[in-house]
Amino acid sequence: MASGLIALLDDIAGIAKLAASSLDDVAGAAGKASSKAAGVVIDDAAVTPRYVVGLTPDRELPIIWKIALGSLRNKLLFLLPAAIAISAFIPWALTPLLMLGGAFLCFEAAEKLLEKLQGPSGHPIEELAANPDPKALEDRQVSGAIRTDFILSGEIMAIALSTVADVPLWEQALVLLAVSLFITAGVYGVVALIVKMDDIGLHMARDGGNGIGPVIGRGLVQTMPVLMQALSVIGTAAMLWVGGGIIVHGLEEFHLGAIPEGLHHAAVAAGHATGPLAPVTEWIVNAVGSGIIGLIVGGIIAFVVHKIKR
Template identity: 80%
Template sequence: MASGLIALLDDIAGIAKLAASSLDDVTGAAAKASSKAAGVVIDDAAVTPRYVVGLTPDRELPIIWKIALGSLRNKLLFLLPAAIAISAFAPWALTPLLMMGGSYLCFEAAEKLFEAMSGQHDEPIEDLAEIADPTALEDRQVSGAIRTDFILSGEIMAIALSSVSTVPLWEQALVLAVVSVLITAGVYGAVAFIVKMDDIGLHMAQQPSSFNQTVGRGLVNTMPVLMRALSVIGTAAMLWVGGGIIVHGLEVFGLAAIPDTLHHLAAAAGAVTGPLHAVTEWLVTALGSGIVGLIVGGVIVAVLHKFKH
């Protein structure tokens, strides 16, 4: 009896160790997948704050909460099952889908650059002040943000899936669920801080302490600079990530001329810089991927504008 109990305890200990090891694997894979999706995450954080424009300050955080819940619902109820189904029944489709998503990212970034340089916008900006009903305004902003989030979340999930496509399906599902929760919390936590940063700064600027006043004015003045910086970083990150996805896809399909050229350029630059070779190789690869992304996105923008005219 005692030996049977000891054997049972040994089995339980072994199972516990296996579970802990699996949890470590899931956590590591989720961190890796989240880092790969960084470009889309930055753009998501840069885009979302505009959906609270025109709303009263007391409604900003509740609206962001609604958008965050909608984003999590997008990921967990729709995109995660779709991703697992693709992985289980059509894994061959993952690379083409990723390349389509990467092309979309390149298009979005190139479109932003085109609009910035030409001053043109595809659609007129609606005057939100014309919507008199506050509830209707909130519903409009929330639904628009959730629709935009669905596209960005789809690309995030596809990138995450590509990072764990070789592990068992249950582990893929766990990793994607963890990525969904972590990225949603990170993005919308950052968005909430960005949106309320000017209110926090204004409150601090009204305090009697000179230190609080200085910090408060600094926060208020930093807000527009931060938004512009996020927009620039998000655009660059989309070109880098989208171009990198396309380059990798070309390599998978045996079209290795561009991937090999980037690899050789990065290796040559790294050899010149000695101790900084790893950083240099990464920078050259990222720059090359960004150039590829800009070319792909520019071609798509040109074609769409040609058809539009």
């Protein structure tokens, strides 16, 4: 009887160790997948704050919460099941889908650059002020943000899936679930902080006195416009880098190696020329090369789209 109980306890301990090991694998894979999707995450965080521009401060956080819930719904109800179905039944479609998503990122970045050159088509505050119904105004902003998030979340999930394509389906599902929760919480937590940073700074600045608090508050108020502009630039650059990198990797998968090999040789040559800084130099050359390829692809797509519109 005692030996049977000991054997049972040994089995339970073995299962617990296996489960812990599996959870470690899932956590590691989720971290790797999240880092791979970093460029898209940065752009998501950079894009979302514009959806609360012109709204009253007391409605900013509730709207961000609604957008975050919509983003999580996108990922868990639509994108995660679709990703698992693709992995289970048509895994060959993952690379073409990734390349399509990468091309879309490049197109979006090219459109942003074109808008910067031509000037924006409308001012968010003017557009919002034209609608006197606050409820309809909020609903429009939230639905627009969730639609944009769906595209970016789809790309995040596809990138995450590509990093765990060789593990069992249940582990893929757990990794995608972890990525969905982690990235949604991270992105919209950062967005909430960005959106309220100027209010926090204004509150600190109004406290008065000669302490460091008011100085930090005034610094925050003055820095926020610069930060928002920097986020926009970083987001656009990240889209070109990530989108171009996905396309380069896809070309390798399809054995169309001229561009990937040329970029690799250029990075290696630059690395040899810089000695101990070789790893950093190679990464920079690869990133810049991917960004240039992304800009070319995005520019061609934008040119075609605008021709069709005309």
